[in-house]
Structure formats: C-alpha cells, structure tokens
Amino acid sequence: MVRIRLTRMGAKKRPFYRMVAADSRAPRDGRFIEQLGYYDPMREPMVVELKLDRIDHWLSHGAQPSDTAAKLITRARAAAEAAERGEVLEQAPKVKKARGAKARARAEAEAAKTAEDAPPAAEEAAAAPAAEGEPEAEG
Numbered sequence: 001m002v003r004i005r006l007t008r009m010g011a012k013k014r015p016f017y018r019m020v021a022a023d024s025r026a027p028r029d030g031r032f033i034e035q036l037g038y039y040d041p042m043r044e045p046m047v048v049e050l051k052l053d054r055i056d057h058w059l060s061h062g063a064q065p066s067d068t069a070a071k072l073i074t075r076a077r078a079a080a081e082a083a084e085r086g087e088v089l090e091q092a093p094k095v096k097k098a099r100g101a102k103a104r105a106r107a108e109a110e111a112a113k114t115a116e117d118a119p120p121a122a123e124e125a126a127a128a129p130a131a132e133g134e135p136e137a138e139g
Contacts, residue, residue, distance in 0.1 A: 004058055004065040004073075006039065007032065016040050019050060019069055021058045034058075039072055050076045 003024045010016030017039040020032035036058070037050030055073055059065070065073060 002033065002058060002061070002063040004036065004055065004063050004069045006066065006068055006072075010042075014042055016042070019055075019072065021054075021063055024064075037076075048072055048076050048079075052076060052080060 001024045002021055004019065004021055005028070006017040007020050007022075007029050008015055008017055009029075018035055019037045019039060021034045021036060022030075022032040026032065034054065036054050037048070039049075040047040050073065052073075
C-alpha cells in the first residue's frame, strides 16, 4: 500500500521534512516513490509547500496519508483557496481535531457556563455609559 508521509531531513535539533509517497513497508527515511513537497516547522511562520495536484493523483490511486500529512494537506488547501480569493494568510488556519464525547461534553459545559456569566456583564456594560454622563457626587 502506498502512504503519503513525512520523511525527516535536516540537522540534529533542526528538523525539516519532505512529504513523499512511499511504500508502507519502507523505512521512514528510506526509499520513496515521489517527493510531493516539503514542510519546515523551524521557520517563522512555518513553511509548507506541497504539489497538491500530485497529492490528488496519489489519493485518487488509493494512497493513504498519515495523520500529520493529512493535517498539512488540509492546511495547504485552505491557504490555496484563500490565495485564489485574494486573501493573504500569514499562516494557514489550524485544523481542529474531531472531539470525543467527553471532550465535547466538557466544551458544551464551558460554553453554557460562559453564557450564564455573560448577561450580568452585559448589564454592567450598559450601566457604565449611563454612570459617566451623571455628575459625580463630591463628599
């Protein structure tokens, strides 16, 4: 089976990755079929350059991307779509992971708690401009 994955390059403590199409049995930094782009996490902002047309070709032929490769492909597609619309993105939007049931319930509970706290804050904000217009009582 063909996998789309990252191959580590670069010096010690200075990682640089190439995205490649490789046989799933080949070693991580070993033999590959085709280089599809690169990813440099050390640059600010990080650099992701991918050949999306070749990635689409391999995906259409049954290649399976690794988790990290799939995230980078999604971010590169979002950046490419933004560029087509004429928007300039310093960094591609982050892709959120699918949440489990517990994490989703926790997020909903936090949202409900925040919603309960919001109305008093809105009332205080509405009262603040009215208090500024009144003369202060001096004692």
